[in-house]
Amino acid sequence: MATNGTNGPEGNKAKPAHRFDPNFTDNVVNTMGPNMTERNRVVLSSLIRHLHDFAREVELTIPEWMAGVHFVNAVGQISTKTRNEAHRISDILGLESLVDEIAHKIISEGDIDPTSSSILGPFWSPNAPFRPLGGSIIQDPVPAGGRVAKMHGVIRDMTTNQPIPNAVFDIWQASANGKYDFQDPDNQSDNNLRGKFRANEKGEYYFYCLHPTAYSLPTDGPSFALLNLMDRHPMRPAHIHIMVTHEDFQGCTTQLYPKDDPWLETDTVFAVKPDLIIDFKPSKGDDKCELDLEYNVYLAPKGYKGKQLP
Amino acid sequence: MATNGTNGPEGNKAKPAHRFDPNFTDNVVNTMGPNMTERNRVVLSSLIRHLHDFAREVELTIPEWMAGVHFVNAVGQISTKTRNEAHRISDILGLESLVDEIAHKIISEGDIDPTSSSILGPFWSPNAPFRPLGGSIIQDPVPAGGRVAKMHGVIRDMTTNQPIPNAVFDIWQASANGKYDFQDPDNQSDNNLRGKFRANEKGEYYFYCLHPTAYSLPTDGPSFALLNLMDRHPMRPAHIHIMVTHEDFQGCTTQLYPKDDPWLETDTVFAVKPDLIIDFKPSKGDDKCELDLEYNVYLAPKGYKGKQLP
Numbered sequence: 137m138a139t140n141g142t143n144g145p146e147g148n149k150a151k152p153a154h155r156f157d158p159n160f161t162d163n164v165v166n167t168m169g170p171n172m173t174e175r176n177r178v179v180l181s182s183l184i185r186h187l188h189d190f191a192r193e194v195e196l197t198i199p200e201w202m203a204g205v206h207f208v209n210a211v212g213q214i215s216t217k218t219r220n221e222a223h224r225i226s227d228i229l230g231l232e233s234l235v236d237e238i239a240h241k242i243i244s245e246g247d248i249d250p251t252s253s254s255i256l257g258p259f260w261s262p263n264a265p266f267r268p269l270g271g272s273i274i275q276d277p278v279p280a281g282g283r284v285a286k287m288h289g290v291i292r293d294m295t296t297n298q299p300i301p302n303a304v305f306d307i308w309q310a311s312a313n314g315k316y317d318f319q320d321p322d323n324q325s326d327n328n329l330r331g332k333f334r335a336n337e338k339g340e341y342y343f344y345c346l347h348p349t350a351y352s353l354p355t356d357g358p359s360f361a362l363l364n365l366m367d368r369h370p371m372r373p374a375h376i377h378i379m380v381t382h383e384d385f386q387g388c389t390t391q392l393y394p395k396d397d398p399w400l401e402t403d404t405v406f407a408v409k410p411d412l413i414i415d416f417k418p419s420k421g422d423d424k425c426e427l428d429l430e431y432n433v434y435l436a437p438k439g440y441k442g443k444q445l446p
Numbered sequence: 447m448a449t450n451g452t453n454g455p456e457g458n459k460a461k462p463a464h465r466f467d468p469n470f471t472d473n474v475v476n477t478m479g480p481n482m483t484e485r486n487r488v489v490l491s492s493l494i495r496h497l498h499d500f501a502r503e504v505e506l507t508i509p510e511w512m513a514g515v516h517f518v519n520a521v522g523q524i525s526t527k528t529r530n531e532a533h534r535i536s537d538i539l540g541l542e543s544l545v546d547e548i549a550h551k552i553i554s555e556g557d558i559d560p561t562s563s564s565i566l567g568p569f570w571s572p573n574a575p576f577r578p579l580g581g582s583i584i585q586d587p588v589p590a591g592g593r594v595a596k597m598h599g600v601i602r603d604m605t606t607n608q609p610i611p612n613a614v615f616d617i618w619q620a621s622a623n624g625k626y627d628f629q630d631p632d633n634q635s636d637n638n639l640r641g642k643f644r645a646n647e648k649g650e651y652y653f654y655c656l657h658p659t660a661y662s663l664p665t666d667g668p669s670f671a672l673l674n675l676m677d678r679h680p681m682r683p684a685h686i687h688i689m690v691t692h693e694d695f696q697g698c699t700t701q702l703y704p705k706d707d708p709w710l711e712t713d714t715v716f717a718v719k720p721d722l723i724i725d726f727k728p729s730k731g732d733d734k735c736e737l738d739l740e741y742n743v744y745l746a747p748k749g750y751k752g753k754q755l756p
Contacts, residue, residue, distance in 0.1 A: 186496040191544050197548075204536075211518055226514075235507070237467065238502065
């Protein structure tokens with residue numbers, strides 16, 4: 137580097153072609169040393185380049201940058217063992233859904249794609265009990281406003297269309313007040329609205345659950361402040377979580393959404409996909425329920441990669 | 447949206463051209479409502495697009511995303527009134543220096559550019575006292591290892607090369623232990639190594655200070671963990687902070703770096719620019735100091751925009 141300042145005015149300098157130092161970002165990236173994993177180098181280099189490109193593209197001001205600094209600190213400060221605000225922020229920016237798509241998207245070589253993946257969310261439990269086929273996940277009395285549905289379908293191999301006997305269908309859902317058992321110990325017993333079912337020899341599963349209820353993300357903290365700044369609502373469409381697994385197939389963790397839900401197009405965590413939209417119909421000839429829901433699941437065999445697209 | 451699942455296999459679908467939903471990011475951006483400022487829309491749209499492009503570009507995995515979520519929470523959780531970890535993270539990623547360049551870079555129409563800006567840092571004080579020209583900012587005894595220098599120069603209008611009488615030259619620096627008065631109450635009195643000087647009729651300033659000392663950022667917390675992950679050191683090159691102001695000129699806040707400092711090329715906050723590199727020389731004929739430092743400052747008049755480059 138040339139020195140300056142001690143020699144009076146800087147004369148005869150070639151004028152740059154760009155307002156900003158074109159070497160700045162390369163310099164930051166190249167300051168990383170040799171003793172890091174290649175994967176970390178790839179991820180952090182891309183992160184730094186996008187961060188800088190963002191700042192230059194919008195000509196980020198010093199007050200805007202400082203607002204971002206305060207925001208990041210506030211996100212961590214409101215987080216606790218039971219509240220993960222950075223997770224929520226990444227959800228409302230679409231990042232968790234995108235990462236889920238990157239991890240799980242399979243496009244088949246044939247006509248049938250596997251059932252789309254969607255985000256796990258924070259309310260899955262590893263401890264949900266197995267229940268008999270035809271049983272109910274509604275362990276507590278049906279809550280006010282709750283509508284009972286019989287849910288059923290067939291779990292199939294998407295490459296052969298053959299059923300998958302013994303596949304495990306794990307389901308969990310919020311109650312009619314929009315809360316999961318974890319969040320609602322005064323009203324719900326443990327494992328209310330949760331359960332695992334093992335498909336029969338025909339790949340069939342069936343049980344009773346509730347028509348799901350839309351709910352709002354918490355309306356305090358940095359995530360809600362960000363939603364307000366973006367003039368967005370905090371609503372998730374009503375949904376049922378499912379996780380379908382079998383030792384010979386790639387598991388599918390996803391969510392199902394009633395087709396008439398008003399928040400489908402604007403789900404605040406962007407987790408809706410067309411094949412996950414379901415149609416509750418009036419039940420016929422089953423006095424245990426008001427509604428009927430058929431949903432068939434397609435799994436890809438383990439190791440199946442599908443069509444390799446760019 | 448079409449429904450699925452209730453109608454058996456999905457057949458006859460056109461295969462997509464890309465592995466990932468090409469409408470996903472537009473959908474997230476377009477979910478923002480009409481009641482937000484246009485500036486917020488521009489900034490947040492760009493932020494979301496870059497965040498998603500980053501994730502797709504590196505095919506960010508779920509464990510990597512979750513590591514990022516935990517990292518953001520940890521950044522906020524270690525921050526206090528006197529420790530701003532998100533600020534430090536943005537510094538080690540080069541963001542504060544970039545935002546400073548975006549805010550302050552002026553490329554002159556003529557031969558002389560104004561003195562480059564650099565980041566303010568967290569240690570400037572609005573309360574530093576004015577001291578007489580020829581005075582010293584070394585209020586406490588010279589610390590062990592400290593070398594006294596006479597610093598002097600002329601503050602000029604970069605458009606005319608004429609001196610700027612009465613310009614204010616504000617200087618602050620860490621002591622030989624790498625700490626500022628704020629951080630070191632046991633060893634330093636208030637305003638030690640700080641002071642403001644008013645230039646004389648010839649635009650000249652001169653006073654005594656220390657040759658600066660390189661120091662490390664804190665070696666705990668998420669910022670140091672990130673430096674380790676990147677195989678980077680936590681060192682800032684030795685530097686003197688200056689802020690030069692006059693009511694008719696655009697102020698210049700910057701930092702000056704001895705040309706022989708080993709950390710110049712790899713400053714961990716990327717705040718070094720070529721015209722900010724200084725050359726301490728042996729003092730001749732002044733028994734108050736060991737070293738001599740000449741540094742001339744060039745300011746742009748208020749309203750001067752300079753060459754408009756892309």
